Amino acid sequence: MSDPDPMILSAAGAAPGAAPLTAPLAARLAPVGKALPWLALGLAVAAPWLLSAYDLNLLARFMAMAILALGIVLIWGHGGILSLGHGVFFGLGGYALAIHMKLADLPQGEIPDFMQWSGRTALPWWWEPFSSPMFTLLAVLVLPALVAGLFCWAVFHRRVGGTYFALISQALALAFATLLVSQQDVTGGFNGLTQFSSLFGFGLTRPSVVQGLYWVTLAIVVAAYLGLRLLLASRFGMLLRAARDGENRLRFLGYSPTPVKVAAFALSALLAGMAGALFTLHAGVISPALVGVIPSIEMIVWVAIGGRYSFAGAILGTLLINIARDSISSAFPELWLYVMGALFILVVTLMPDGLAGAARNLIERARAR
Amino acid sequence: MKDESTRDLLLAVDGVTVDYGGFKALDGFSMTLQRGETRVVIGPNGAGKSTLCDTIIGRVRPTEGAILFRGEDISALPEQLIVARGICRKFQAPGILPSLTVADNIGLAARRDRRWWRSLGFGIPAGEQAIVNDILEQVGLTARRATQAGLLAHGEKQWLEIGMVIATGAELILLDEPTAGMGPAETRRTAELIHSLGDSRTVLVIDHDMSFVEQLGATVTVMHQGRFLAQGDVQAIRNNAEVASVYLGHTA
Numbered sequence: 001m002s003d004p005d006p007m008i009l010s011a012a013g014a015a016p017g018a019a020p021l022t023a024p025l026a027a028r029l030a031p032v033g034k035a036l037p038w039l040a041l042g043l044a045v046a047a048p049w050l051l052s053a054y055d056l057n058l059l060a061r062f063m064a065m066a067i068l069a070l071g072i073v074l075i076w077g078h079g080g081i082l083s084l085g086h087g088v089f090f091g092l093g094g095y096a097l098a099i100h101m102k103l104a105d106l107p108q109g110e111i112p113d114f115m116q117w118s119g120r121t122a123l124p125w126w127w128e129p130f131s132s133p134m135f136t137l138l139a140v141l142v143l144p145a146l147v148a149g150l151f152c153w154a155v156f157h158r159r160v161g162g163t164y165f166a167l168i169s170q171a172l173a174l175a176f177a178t179l180l181v182s183q184q185d186v187t188g189g190f191n192g193l194t195q196f197s198s199l200f201g202f203g204l205t206r207p208s209v210v211q212g213l214y215w216v217t218l219a220i221v222v223a224a225y226l227g228l229r230l231l232l233a234s235r236f237g238m239l240l241r242a243a244r245d246g247e248n249r250l251r252f253l254g255y256s257p258t259p260v261k262v263a264a265f266a267l268s269a270l271l272a273g274m275a276g277a278l279f280t281l282h283a284g285v286i287s288p289a290l291v292g293v294i295p296s297i298e299m300i301v302w303v304a305i306g307g308r309y310s311f312a313g314a315i316l317g318t319l320l321i322n323i324a325r326d327s328i329s330s331a332f333p334e335l336w337l338y339v340m341g342a343l344f345i346l347v348v349t350l351m352p353d354g355l356a357g358a359a360r361n362l363i364e365r366a367r368a369r
Numbered sequence: 370m371k372d373e374s375t376r377d378l379l380l381a382v383d384g385v386t387v388d389y390g391g392f393k394a395l396d397g398f399s400m401t402l403q404r405g406e407t408r409v410v411i412g413p414n415g416a417g418k419s420t421l422c423d424t425i426i427g428r429v430r431p432t433e434g435a436i437l438f439r440g441e442d443i444s445a446l447p448e449q450l451i452v453a454r455g456i457c458r459k460f461q462a463p464g465i466l467p468s469l470t471v472a473d474n475i476g477l478a479a480r481r482d483r484r485w486w487r488s489l490g491f492g493i494p495a496g497e498q499a500i501v502n503d504i505l506e507q508v509g510l511t512a513r514r515a516t517q518a519g520l521l522a523h524g525e526k527q528w529l530e531i532g533m534v535i536a537t538g539a540e541l542i543l544l545d546e547p548t549a550g551m552g553p554a555e556t557r558r559t560a561e562l563i564h565s566l567g568d569s570r571t572v573l574v575i576d577h578d579m580s581f582v583e584q585l586g587a588t589v590t591v592m593h594q595g596r597f598l599a600q601g602d603v604q605a606i607r608n609n610a611e612v613a614s615v616y617l618g619h620t621a
């Protein structure tokens with residue numbers, strides 16, 4: 001429905017009336033199209049044996065970001081809600097786990113070095129509960145969803161339109177990043193939180209732990225992908241698309257569109273929070289520069305380029321853009337924002353439905369011939 | 370006598386004024402509908418017919434006056450509660466859900482439990498599936514049930530939305546210009562569809578097309594500049610000099 005379905009290719013190949021010239025080509029392509037997702041999954045599973053430790057770490061970060069991108073497809077593609085503030089939810093998940101890992105590294109009764117440098121002598125009260133792994137895991141999952149749900153409800157229950165929602169969500173990202181920077185003594189300020197050595201007792205430098213965490217990330221990508229497809233196929237998915245297409249019609253059929261949008265938004269924030277926590281784990285850092293206005297816009301660009309109606313497209317877009325970003329910005333750090341801006345404009349004008357939409361068009365054209 | 374008439378009274382629009390910053394789209398307008406009745410409201414463009422529908426379904430709130438449905442004032446209720454009480458409206462521009470299939474459009478309307486968390490399931494429940502099949506048959510879209518609603522022809526979209534409104538089970542149905550953009554044959558089918566609803570539903574139809582109004586054979590209420598102008602059967606309205614002058618004044 002939302003992805004270039006490999007079945008379409010195989011159906012084209014099997015169609016009895018297909019034109020003789022193109023039919024053999026389509027027939028030859030059919031098994032390839034069908035095998036492609038499985039091939040990609042196989043490669044992803046085998047990545048720890050195929051890639052260097054450095055490249056595996058990059059891939060793991062990008063996979064984490066793909067979890068966030070899946071949530072954006074849900075709300076933006078299927079719910080029509082453009083969020084320019086998903087960095088906030090990414091950050092909440094990331095900081096929650098980072099605080100836990102900082103605490104875990106501390107000797108009994110000490111406080112993190114940056115707090116000492118800022119003249120603090122004790123932990124802030126709200127750091128304390130994060131010493132519990134259970135609390136931290138719960139916070140990673142619940143905190144972003146809760147904040148997002150409240151935010152979304154506060155805006156939409158006043159029937160504010162989509163453009164205003166985007167602007168207000170951007171203001172939220174700005175406020176969040178500003179707050180993090182200004183509260184240096186408890187957030188690590190501009191530098192954020194970094195230098196973690198273990199998670200739940202597992203040393204983060206051990207190769208087996210690194211590989212395991214990569215597979216955990218991959219498994220969450222796959223689970224989120226499958227779960228979201230199921231959700232879209234349910235009546236909830238129907239309601240969400242209905243709220244996007246005709247909010248008034250839905251309202252005057254006796255439904256309340258706001259809770260549907262709020263639930264979808266909270267779910268996408270939950271995915272963003274998981275993404276942020278996993279990213280922090282793989283990157284070894286979370287900082288305001290990763291959660292503010294510009295990163296929030298970049299997240300939208302990944303999905304716009306991959307295709308905002310397509311979960312597979314969003315994963316692909318996120319991986320491709322981040323790989324490109326990594327290679328370009330390591331050589332020319334200043335250039336990346338321009339390249340991304342240009343890419344975004346090109347894609348939005350030439351392929352409004354992104355790579356996934358372009359692929360679907362090609363397949364349909366091949367089938368029509 | 371009084372008891373008898375209030376028992377059959379379904380809707381009373383009581384002295385309603387809607388003020389758009391000084392401009393009164395409805396100006397002390399009143400009308401009543403009996404249970405099972407079909408009523409046509411006509412009036413020149415801008416007379417306030419759509420605003421009347423908007424006010425009944427809670428999209429627009431009256432500045433003055435009240436809307437009584439089954440004797441209770443509904444003019445301050447949230448929209449979904451007005452629908453839940455049994456009022457549903459077809460919009461002037463077809464208000465269908467274009468990316469859903471025809472059957473899903475009706476299935477959504479036919480759902481009785483509209484709380485969002487009850488949507489965490491698959492397909493249309495069996496009881497409601499029967500309603501969906503009936504409605505599809507009634508509006509002649511059975512063969513199109515799996516089509517994306519956005520791909521329907523204009524007339525089919527109108528029927529689909531009428532089907533959705535019927536599927537909600539609402540006792541009071543408001544149809545705002547249901548034949549707009551339809552040819553004579555389609556218009557006739559629409560009149561038949563409204564007839565087929567029988568006495569179980571009360572229908573308020575807004576339309577311009579006098580031949581359609583004649584086919585409906587219902588009492589006609591005429592509005593002008595947000596006010597009540599006249600009421601009677603089609604023949605009486607046709608012969609009403611005041612009505613004629615209002616229409617002539619606007620078409621000249």
Ligand SMILES: Nc1ncnc2c1ncn2[C@@H]1O[C@H](COP(=O)(O)OP(=O)(O)O)[C@@H](O)[C@H]1O
Pocket residue numbers: 389392393394412413414415416417418419420421
């Ligand atoms: N939201 C609004 N704000 C201001 N004026 C409005 C609004 N909606 C309708 N009107 C005006 O109210 C009058 C009645 O409109 P409407 O009820 O749509 O008329 P009808 O359906 O009879 O053609 C028109 O003059 C229209 O311009």
Ligand SMILES: [Mg+2]
Pocket residue numbers: 418419420461
């Ligand atoms: Mg109108």
